[in-house]
Amino acid sequence: MAKPVLQCEKLNRILDNREISRYDIDDVFKGALHNQYELFETAKYLRHKYKNKTITFSKKVFFNLINLCRDKCSYCTYKAELSDSKLTLMDKTHVAQLARLAKKYRCVEALLVTGEKPEDKYEYARYWLKKNGFKNSAEYLIHISELVLNEGLFPHTNAGNLNIEDMHELRKTNSSVGIMIENISDRLTKKGMPHHKAPSKRFENRLKTLTNAGKLKIPITTGLLIGIGETYNEIIDSIYAIKEAHKNFGNIQEIILQNFLPKSDTEMKYYPAPTEMYFKIIVALCRIIMPEANIQIPPNLSSKSYQNFLDAGINDWGGISPLTPDYVNPECPWPKIHTIKNNTEKMGLILKSRFPVYPEFMKYIDKNVRDKMNPIMDKDLLVKSEYWL
Numbered sequence: 001m002a003k004p005v006l007q008c009e010k011l012n013r014i015l016d017n018r019e020i021s022r023y024d025i026d027d028v029f030k031g032a033l034h035n036q037y038e039l040f041e042t043a044k045y046l047r048h049k050y051k052n053k054t055i056t057f058s059k060k061v062f063f064n065l066i067n068l069c070r071d072k073c074s075y076c077t078y079k080a081e082l083s084d085s086k087l088t089l090m091d092k093t094h095v096a097q098l099a100r101l102a103k104k105y106r107c108v109e110a111l112l113v114t115g116e117k118p119e120d121k122y123e124y125a126r127y128w129l130k131k132n133g134f135k136n137s138a139e140y141l142i143h144i145s146e147l148v149l150n151e152g153l154f155p156h157t158n159a160g161n162l163n164i165e166d167m168h169e170l171r172k173t174n175s176s177v178g179i180m181i182e183n184i185s186d187r188l189t190k191k192g193m194p195h196h197k198a199p200s201k202r203f204e205n206r207l208k209t210l211t212n213a214g215k216l217k218i219p220i221t222t223g224l225l226i227g228i229g230e231t232y233n234e235i236i237d238s239i240y241a242i243k244e245a246h247k248n249f250g251n252i253q254e255i256i257l258q259n260f261l262p263k264s265d266t267e268m269k270y271y272p273a274p275t276e277m278y279f280k281i282i283v284a285l286c287r288i289i290m291p292e293a294n295i296q297i298p299p300n301l302s303s304k305s306y307q308n309f310l311d312a313g314i315n316d317w318g319g320i321s322p323l324t325p326d327y328v329n330p331e332c333p334w335p336k337i338h339t340i341k342n343n344t345e346k347m348g349l350i351l352k353s354r355f356p357v358y359p360e361f362m363k364y365i366d367k368n369v370r371d372k373m374n375p376i377m378d379k380d381l382l383v384k385s386e387y388w389l
């Protein structure tokens, strides 16, 4: 892709590999509110420079292990209460059954999800875990990770904050883990704001988990939820915080930018979603702040127009399941993989399947996990096309 010829001197500096200041980012943002062309050309050029034509996704199966959570975010529809019909506590027999079915579908990733330390709040969760032979949800996740790895899937745990001892155990089976920052703003934790009843979402707690992963050299996925009442400045501060964390340990493998969608059974049901154009501008700004990063948007949250985000510099569609729903956004089915492939190719790009760990972070993972990947891995450390197509 030829280097674009731009009017904007700040964007030209980025194209010439020179950093621009936070102040300059604000200027680019203000300009983009009127005309996005040069920002998007820059974002696309940077994506091409670092990722070439490759757009990745992870073929996954979603294990909704325990959807009780000690916290309460105002936008969350994943969390269940004991009386809810959606309450799920998935025992290891059901995990093994689903894992075997997922293998038949040639899924690669096992996404393991629980709410934040459910046993801290719910007597029933403590009882259930004990009945199944576990002290707490972290111990259960460690066991389930081993189970799914032995079934031929690659676990990626996303269970909120984890302490360093538990992460050390998970490292033996998980090629990556995930924790969303959502936003670093302390303001969002005040009364009436979305994280008021979610102490786990305080940035100091999220940062501790990112730091633990960094110390243990575990590739980690993090990201932001855009449109929950934060300001533009709080979004940019959050992207810079991720950049800083990556500078310290070099293990942030991916940034997910997720657009808030109001859900009917939540406190934020009448809160407006961000406009697509605003969200696209934020995505493109993330690309110019962290040009080499892997940046994902979930296609099921922009189901009619996800391909437009290729113009804003993303290089990944995240986990897509041919088998299980997105339990975090159950109203948003994933598009079919072949449809995503066609839409990616229409933009002149190539869809490839990755492991839960990106190729450039493969050097960090446990040898046992890597050995299990080898039979289905291609020379670029991605999943062989004949396996997933």
Ligand code: SF4
Pocket: 069, 070, 071, 072, 073, 076, 077, 078, 079, 114, 115, 116, 160, 198, 200
């Ligand atoms: S978003 Fe996560 S931490 Fe917040 S209530 Fe839902 S499950 Fe709990």
